[in-house]
Amino acid sequence: MVDFSLEPKQIELQEKVRDFAQRELVPNARKYDESAEFPWDIVKKAYAEGLMNGPIPVEYGGHGHNIFESALASEELGAGCVGIGICMDANTLALTPLLLGASEEQKKRFFGQIVESQGVAAYALTEPNAGSDVAGIRSTAILHGDKYILNGHKRFITNGAVSEFITVFAMVDPQKGARSLSAFVVPTKSPGVKIVSNLKKMGQRASVQTEFIFEDVEVPKENLVGGEGQGFILAMKTFERTRTGVAALSVGNARAAYETAKEWAKNRIQFGKPITANQGVSFMLADMATEVEAARLVTWYSAWAYDHGQKSKNLLSAMAKMYASDVAMKVTTDAVQVMAGEGYSTDYLVEKMMRDAKLCQIYEGTNQVQRLVIGKGILR
Ligand SMILES: Cc1cc2nc3c(=O)[nH]c(=O)nc-3n(C[C@H](O)[C@H](O)[C@H](O)COP(=O)(O)OP(=O)(O)OC[C@H]3O[C@@H](n4cnc5c(N)ncnc54)[C@H](O)[C@@H]3O)c2cc1C
Structure with a gap:
């Protein structure tokens, strides 16, 4: 039997993250959108309240969340501020190859370091000539x-x-090209790690994106994760796990935009009645509400499939990421439309939600790439 009711432990987690997001993310969303600075104060509070490193096992200092629990948390962060939420979730992205491929000793060392320093890690796959085409990576790590x-x-x-x-x-x-791709843990302070620039961008501005040049960086042999030649599979297995998180952030973003627009519209009087009395407006809100529910369902299904080791987990995570981020783009755009001039102004957060939504269609594989994955999966 299908049962969509959450267990007490899941409700507790959902409420805890919702409380945090509404208390810390919502009031600071505009500030960090404008300053484009990394929200260290919020990340430190997230550490203090046990909200960082959710999927890392308890024995390494994390909280042992499965993908479903992580999705519940990410939806709440997305409803607070996707930009701040991704600062927290990108840390999980960076640690996932270690979760999947690191030795016991490496897990203790690297997870221990992150937890102790209350810091964050980064995941570096993309290069100027290797975006969607991961096999085009040209960085080398030669053993000496x-x-x-x-x-x-x-x-x-x-x-x-x-x-x-x-x-x-x-x-x-x-x-050997992409067949020799391998994953390494590189301390950011290592000599030869050079920051070229940080990206100026449209949305999710609380999170920083860095361009790096690596010049003769010495990486100890013990920092190779999962063996030589395991990099491509580790990168793909990582996305299979984390794409559901992007879907969940998108559901949260769409939910927040829909709720803001609905509440605003109920009180906006034009032609002597609330604008919601016009089907032109109420039908938009009806579509938005339906799309948020549908996006959440495919996200939960994807999380469930991963946690239960279903064969369809890769296909479903691509579907969830693609569908939920497309829904978020549409719903946030419609929220601006419902609120019209006020929606477009920075007096409300819906214009920011719309800018934030765009990026979820791009990172962790563009939605065209997700369609490639889905096409391959269904036509196999
Ligand atoms: C803000 C931000 C944060 C990011 N964070 C990270 C990170 O932490 N770590 C990391 O490694 N990377 C990160 N990325 C990189 C991101 O994953 C890539 O931008 C993305 O994979 C697309 O690569 P690209 O930008 O080079 O676009 P391209 O690959 O150049 O694509 C351009 C267009 O062509 C389309 N396209 C390409 N190939 C095909 C195809 N075969 N079929 C159909 N359409 C195709 C794409 O969908 C896109 O519309 C981030 C990007 C941004 C903007």
């Missing part, structure tokens, strides 16, 4: 004695400039 020498160029790396370490993907054998 007991060290790999890393050279390369990465861009758009979320949390990059503020991170403790970066999970970097590079080839160990350029002759």
